[in-house]
Amino acid sequence: MTASIIDGKAVAATLRSQVAEGVATFQAQTGRAPGLAVVLVGEDAASSVYVRSKGKATVAAGMISVEHRLPADAEQAALMALVAALNADPAIDGILVQLPLPSHMDAQAVISAIDPNKDVDGFHPANAGRLATGLPALVPCTPLGCLMLLRSVHPSLSGLDAVVVGRSNIVGKPMAQLLLGESCTVTIAHSRTRDLPARLRAADIVVAAVGIPQMIQGDWIKPGATVIDVGINRTAAGLVGDVDFAGAVEVAGAITPVPGGVGPMTIACLLRNTLEAACRRDGVAFPL
Numbered sequence: 001m002t003a004s005i006i007d008g009k010a011v012a013a014t015l016r017s018q019v020a021e022g023v024a025t026f027q028a029q030t031g032r033a034p035g036l037a038v039v040l041v042g043e044d045a046a047s048s049v050y051v052r053s054k055g056k057a058t059v060a061a062g063m064i065s066v067e068h069r070l071p072a073d074a075e076q077a078a079l080m081a082l083v084a085a086l087n088a089d090p091a092i093d094g095i096l097v098q099l100p101l102p103s104h105m106d107a108q109a110v111i112s113a114i115d116p117n118k119d120v121d122g123f124h125p126a127n128a129g130r131l132a133t134g135l136p137a138l139v140p141c142t143p144l145g146c147l148m149l150l151r152s153v154h155p156s157l158s159g160l161d162a163v164v165v166g167r168s169n170i171v172g173k174p175m176a177q178l179l180l181g182e183s184c185t186v187t188i189a190h191s192r193t194r195d196l197p198a199r200l201r202a203a204d205i206v207v208a209a210v211g212i213p214q215m216i217q218g219d220w221i222k223p224g225a226t227v228i229d230v231g232i233n234r235t236a237a238g239l240v241g242d243v244d245f246a247g248a249v250e251v252a253g254a255i256t257p258v259p260g261g262v263g264p265m266t267i268a269c270l271l272r273n274t275l276e277a278a279c280r281r282d283g284v285a286f287p288l
Contacts (some may be wrong), residue, residue, distance in 0.1 A: 003227070003252040006149050012264035015148065015288075016061060019271045022287040023062040026278060034278035035064040036094040036120065036270075037086050041079060041105070042072030047098045054096070054267055061271050066092065076105050080113055087115040093281055094120035094274035099170075117281060120273040123169065131177050138273050143175040145265025146207055146228045147182070153226050153254045157182040163199055165189045165216065165242070166209030171230055175207050196220070208242035218247020227255040230262050 027033050036058050040051050051067065058065035068082055079097070086095045095118045101107045111119075116126040122140035130137035150157060162184040166172035172188060179186045184205065189196055191210055197220040200206055208216050209230035221227060231242030241258035249255055256262055272288060279286040 003249045003255045004153075005249075006153060006226075006228075006254050006256045006261060008145075008149060008256055008261040008264045011149060011152050012145075012268040015265070015268040016057065016271060018288055019268070019275050020061045022275050025287060026275065026282075026284055027062065029284050030282050032091070033062055033064050034094070034274050035066060035089075035092045036096065036274045037066040037068065037089075037092045039068045039070070039079070039082060039086075039095070039097045041070045041074060041098070042102055044100070047100075051098055054270060057267050057271060058274070061275075063271070063274060064091065072102050074102075076109070079105065079110055083110065083113045087113075087118065092118065093278035094118055094270075096121050096270065118277055120270060120277055122174065122273065128169065128174070131174055134181065138277060139178065139269075140170060140174045141266045141269035141273060142171050142209075142230060142262060143178055144269045144272075145262055146171075146175060146230065147178045148265060148269070149228055149256060149262065150205065150226060157184050157205070159183060159185070160204040161185050161187075161202060162205035162207065163187045163189055163203040164207045164209065165193075165196070165200075166207075166211070166230070168209065171207075171209040175209065179205070179207075191215075206243075210242050212242060213240050214242070214244040216243045216248070218244050218249075218251050221248050221251045223251055224253040225251075227252045228262065229256050229258050232258060232263065 038051050055065045086092050095114050111123045116124045119138055122138045127137045162179045164172050164175045167190045176186045176188050200220040201222050205226050207228045213233035213235055229241035229243040233240050239259050276286050
């Protein structure tokens with residue numbers, strides 16, 4: 001059996017189209033377009049490429065894209081002042097500070113300084129707490145995208161056994177909360193989990209977000225399981241995920257490729273979150 005490939009590009013294109021329609025409706029109702037501000041500190045090459053992609057996608061969806069760049073040696077106080085100014089700017093609905101930040105900066109302090117209602121990355125403690133307690137929240141983009149990919153395969157996730165490999169605040173923990181919200185039975189595993197292969201072989205859903213190239217082997221996957229590979233690792237052989245794709249594709253029922261799986265969903269969900277934040281701020285019904 002060969003797994004069906006989950007086309008993240010196609011699912012993301014559909015979502016971006018829905019967001020663009022929602023933006024047009026929002027603008028007709030409010031007389032303005034939603035605004036997204038992206039802040040980049042330093043000249044990290046990968047981050048610069050990602051920020052450009054976000055800017056293009058934002059404009060393509062009919063939103064206002066604002067980009068702020070600070071030098072790598074900028075003081076934390078300068079970044080905090082910029083965040084405060086964006087919090088107060090009525091034209092800005094979403095604020096995203098590109099991570100990672102330079103080592104002399106306190107990333108958690110910066111994230112916590114963002115207005116939770118403009119926190120389109122979903123990393124603010126207030127949004128994390130709301131997600132954990134089942135209240136409406138701005139949800140981190142990558143886990144939200146993973147959930148949408150899972151829904152594209154499974155009409156219902158209720159009752160399925162899911163293992164999330166990874167425990168970060170960015171992917172692992174919010175992913176587990178979203179799956180719990182879908183009535184999955186959820187295990188959070190990580191690089192130190194005892195007998196990880198045995199746990200994965202019992203899982204209907206595997207979300208790999210551990211950051212170790214091809215750590216998860218094909219024979220660890222339950223036949224017919226759905227595998228969502230969040231990993232993007234640069235190796236001598238090119239980009240690879242956290243799952244050994246060649247082995248897993250022979251066993252799984254459905255699997256995301258790397259690249260072309262989760263990655264496109266992250267930016268599409270950022271646009272979705274920005275529209276949601278704008279709708280909340282203006283008291284307009286969110287269409288998605």
